[in-house]
Amino acid sequence: MAESLHISAGDYSGDLPIAEGAIRATGLSAVPTELGPLTSYDPGFVNTAACRSAITYIDGDAGILEHRGYPIEELAEHSTFLEVAYLLINGELPTASELEGWDEEVNRHRLVHENVHEIIRAFRYDAHPMAKLMASVASLMTFYPSSRRISDAESRKLNSFRLLGKMPTLAAAAFRHSIGRHPVYPSDELGYVENFMAMLFQSQQRVWRADPRLTRALEVLFILHADHEQNCSTTAVRTVASSGNDLYTSCGAGIGALFGPLHGGANEAVLRMLREIGSLDRVPEFIEGIKGGNGRLMGFGHRVYKNYDPRAKVIKKAVDDVFEVRGTNPLLDIALELEKIALNDEYFVSRKLYPNVDFYSGLIYEALNFPSEMFTVLFAVPRTAGWIAHWQEQLTDPDQRIIRPKQLYTGSDRRPYLPVGDR
Numbered sequence: 228m229a230e231s232l233h234i235s236a237g238d239y240s241g242d243l244p245i246a247e248g249a250i251r252a253t254g255l256s257a258v259p260t261e262l263g264p265l266t267s268y269d270p271g272f273v274n275t276a277a278c279r280s281a282i283t284y285i286d287g288d289a290g291i292l293e294h295r296g297y298p299i300e301e302l303a304e305h306s307t308f309l310e311v312a313y314l315l316i317n318g319e320l321p322t323a324s325e326l327e328g329w330d331e332e333v334n335r336h337r338l339v340h341e342n343v344h345e346i347i348r349a350f351r352y353d354a355h356p357m358a359k360l361m362a363s364v365a366s367l368m369t370f371y372p373s374s375r376r377i378s379d380a381e382s383r384k385l386n387s388f389r390l391l392g393k394m395p396t397l398a399a400a401a402f403r404h405s406i407g408r409h410p411v412y413p414s415d416e417l418g419y420v421e422n423f424m425a426m427l428f429q430s431q432q433r434v435w436r437a438d439p440r441l442t443r444a445l446e447v448l449f450i451l452h453a454d455h456e457q458n459c460s461t462t463a464v465r466t467v468a469s470s471g472n473d474l475y476t477s478c479g480a481g482i483g484a485l486f487g488p489l490h491g492g493a494n495e496a497v498l499r500m501l502r503e504i505g506s507l508d509r510v511p512e513f514i515e516g517i518k519g520g521n522g523r524l525m526g527f528g529h530r531v532y533k534n535y536d537p538r539a540k541v542i543k544k545a546v547d548d549v550f551e552v553r554g555t556n557p558l559l560d561i562a563l564e565l566e567k568i569a570l571n572d573e574y575f576v577s578r579k580l581y582p583n584v585d586f587y588s589g590l591i592y593e594a595l596n597f598p599s600e601m602f603t604v605l606f607a608v609p610r611t612a613g614w615i616a617h618w619q620e621q622l623t624d625p626d627q628r629i630i631r632p633k634q635l636y637t638g639s640d641r642r643p644y645l646p647v648g649d650r
């Protein structure tokens with residue numbers, strides 16, 4: 228039996244068909260109200276689907292995250308970041324030769340035009356690296372004007388390779404500029420993540436090589452951050468793409484959205500909180516403070532996950548590997564104690580508050596020697612894979628149109644203009 232939603236309002240009575248668990252909001256406009264056709268009001272799009280997407284599936288109650296049907300835990304264990312990027316963008320896991328060709332093609336595009344380095348150099352030494360990343364990514368459109376041909380599939384593909392290839396180069400250049408160092412050029416001898424670390428940390432060595440356990444930990448973090456369906460930055464990318472924009476302009480907007488503390492900045496807040504607590508014996512008192520309304524337990528809770536964030540589970544394993552190489556950090560003991568107490572406390576249990584992806588990631592980044600301003604940059608580099616996949620889906624979906632939401636007008640009624648002297 229076909230499902231439908233019955234609506235009766237005033238003289239109107241009718242049924243809206245339900246398909247894929249949703250009504251079509253445009254169907255509401257058949258229902259008259261005293262202010263005009265019926266519409267829906269949903270700040271923050273909490274219960275509104277703006278697109279159909281085949282990229283990522285999340286079941287927040289069950290703690291499930293899958294890309295193109297593959298569980299995140301399996302991808303984090305067996306894949307490389309570039310393999311996951313292939314999966315997100317192309318829809319299937321690559322064969323061995325497809326993967327080899329893909330890696331080669333992405334890595335071939337790691338160099339940036341020297342003028343892009345000039346753009347980064349033009350910033351003050353203390354400029355936030357996200358601002359440098361946003362400006363340099365947006366500037367790439369001017370270096371590749373043919374990227375504006377967004378209906379040309381070959382152009383979309385070429386510019387996707389370019390952006391994936393160049394993101395680590397731009398992120399590393401933004402970082403090195405802030406410590407007064409010359410950018411390091413990409414090396415053909417190194418893979419994607421290994422090369423990124425070398426571009427960040429190489430000093431006087433001819434070839435800088437990270438401990439493979441550290442490279443793998445960063446690669447796992449990259450995989451975990453590659454996509455998370457219609458989050459704020461991905462929605463920004465889709466919105467900017469919907470008016471017909473190229474990949475660089477769209478992803479520049481995505482970087483801006485990610486920069487906000489409500490989206491990309493929570494892991495920094497977790498570290499601040501752990502430092503504030505300072506020692507293990509202060510944990511119970513801190514938890515009592517939170518329960519009494521004194522702030523929030525940062526890195527806990529999520530809009531979508533009402534269960535353990537599956538990414539947090541994977542990160543916890545990576546923490547052990549990193550600390551094995553770098554030596555432990557007393558803040559980790561505080562984090563483990565917080566988690567232990569919170570998971571057994573009625574306040575957190577009844578509200579379904581579990582550790583999210585940010586609870587442990589800051590500790591890893593710090594152990595890898597990153598300053599806290601770089602944490603969001605380390606999120607933007609892998610999220611580019613997801614942004615590219617969604618940008619392409621947005622542009623090729625025949626259902627899509629320019630994104631232009633409605634509003635409920637709350638301003639003044641019509642009134643005549645008053646000359647300035649009469650006001």
Ligand SMILES: CC(C)(COP(=O)(O)OP(=O)(O)OC[C@H]1O[C@@H](n2cnc3c(N)ncnc32)[C@H](O)[C@@H]1OP(=O)(O)O)[C@@H](O)C(=O)NCCC(=O)NCCS
Pocket residue numbers: 493517522523524525526527528529530531578580583584585
């Ligand atoms: C992520 C977050 C914004 C989700 O918010 P949300 O889905 O809108 O949830 P709400 O703000 O409605 O919270 C629901 C209840 O849980 C409580 N709560 C939510 N997160 C909490 C936290 N981290 N610590 C303590 N209490 C929390 C709220 O106070 C509220 O309690 P109440 O019902 O008694 O009023 C929120 O959990 C949070 O602020 N977490 C900390 C920041 C963080 O880690 N962000 C990274 C997200 S990846």
